[in-house]
Amino acid sequence: MHVRYDRVWENFLDDNYFPTYLRDIREIEFSDLKSCVLNNESVTSKMILDLLQGDLFIVKNVLSVEQANQVKTNVHEYGQSVPTEDFVEDSCIPNFHCKTHGGQVKDGYDEVGHAYFFYRWNEDILGVFSAINHYWEIIKILNGLGPNGIKENLPKDGIIDRIQLLHYPINTGEITPHCDVSRWQKTNIGINLTERGKHFDSGGFYCLNKKQERVDIEPMVRIGDAICWVPTVFHGVEKPTSSSEIDWSKSEGRWQLLAFTVQSKIMNNRIVSISHDNFKKNPKKVLEEYLFDDESYKEYFNYRRSWSHRI
Numbered sequence: 001m002h003v004r005y006d007r008v009w010e011n012f013l014d015d016n017y018f019p020t021y022l023r024d025i026r027e028i029e030f031s032d033l034k035s036c037v038l039n040n041e042s043v044t045s046k047m048i049l050d051l052l053q054g055d056l057f058i059v060k061n062v063l064s065v066e067q068a069n070q071v072k073t074n075v076h077e078y079g080q081s082v083p084t085e086d087f088v089e090d091s092c093i094p095n096f097h098c099k100t101h102g103g104q105v106k107d108g109y110d111e112v113g114h115a116y117f118f119y120r121w122n123e124d125i126l127g128v129f130s131a132i133n134h135y136w137e138i139i140k141i142l143n144g145l146g147p148n149g150i151k152e153n154l155p156k157d158g159i160i161d162r163i164q165l166l167h168y169p170i171n172t173g174e175i176t177p178h179c180d181v182s183r184w185q186k187t188n189i190g191i192n193l194t195e196r197g198k199h200f201d202s203g204g205f206y207c208l209n210k211k212q213e214r215v216d217i218e219p220m221v222r223i224g225d226a227i228c229w230v231p232t233v234f235h236g237v238e239k240p241t242s243s244s245e246i247d248w249s250k251s252e253g254r255w256q257l258l259a260f261t262v263q264s265k266i267m268n269n270r271i272v273s274i275s276h277d278n279f280k281k282n283p284k285k286v287l288e289e290y291l292f293d294d295e296s297y298k299e300y301f302n303y304r305r306s307w308s309h310r311i
């Protein structure tokens with residue numbers, strides 16, 4: 001039955017663009033979100049429309065502090081024991097991790113961080129999928145995909161699930177303001193594995209509001225809480241700071257677990273993240289592209305069919 005949430009998203013998008021600026025910040029307990037999504041269609045539909053107006057939900061207590069710490073520790077240890085790689089998602093590649101040192105502005109934005117990539121087709125040895133599946137399934141339902149939508153997709157299907165852990169090392173990690181395409185699972189999952197005030201003194205996640213000002217989200221998000229928003233809303237991460245020296249081998253800094261549904265890199269015309277500066281040059285072009293309304297593209301990709309039979 002929950003597949004009908006798809007109509008709430010699509011009816012809005014028939015006449016509107018995706019949101020690009022933050023409207024409001026709201027808080028909800030994970031248990032309340034779950035109950036609402038599973039049992040209350042009218043309140044959930046209203047929530048979807050609010051997300052599409054640029055509201056961001058802080059979902060409290062998705063993971064316990066212990067679970068969040070465990071995931072962070074497992075992944076950091078993996079990063080210390082396995083060499084970095086830079087695989088392209090054009091086949092069933094292994095999980096991997098890589099470092100980006102910035103200064104190589106790509107598609108208008110810059111990133112400094114240590115990223116770890118995990119895919120459903122690999123064995124979940126570090127427990128990253130098992131830690132968040134209970135939450136991701138609710139988010140998939142909210143997005144009209146059903147609890148198992150896209151889960152079994154492979155790169156050849158064009159759209160895949162990906163978990164990315166992002167470590168922003170202390171006094172150096174950051175990502176400049178950008179927005180991400182969000183056509184399939186519309187809301188991103190971002191679970192904090194660290195906390196400002198405990199692991200770093202300043203910096204962290206922000207979104208841009210309509211006045212194009214940075215709205216600091218980080219102090220409202222505790223370890224194990226998730227942010228749930230449509231990532232076409234501009235966002236970035238300011239450098240986490242402390243009195244420590246920069247050391248990429250240490251786990252110090254800011255950690256976030258992101259779970260997306262993205263185009264695999266087998267797609268030739270893949271739409272990439274767009275910096276705020278590039279967006280401002282031609283907003284309408286970006287907003288039109290993000291709808292994927294082009295018929296030839298739809299025919300090639302046939303994105304609905306790629307998941308609908310798996311619900």
Ligand SMILES: [Fe+2]
Nearest residue numbers: 178179180231
């Ligand atoms: Fe992003």
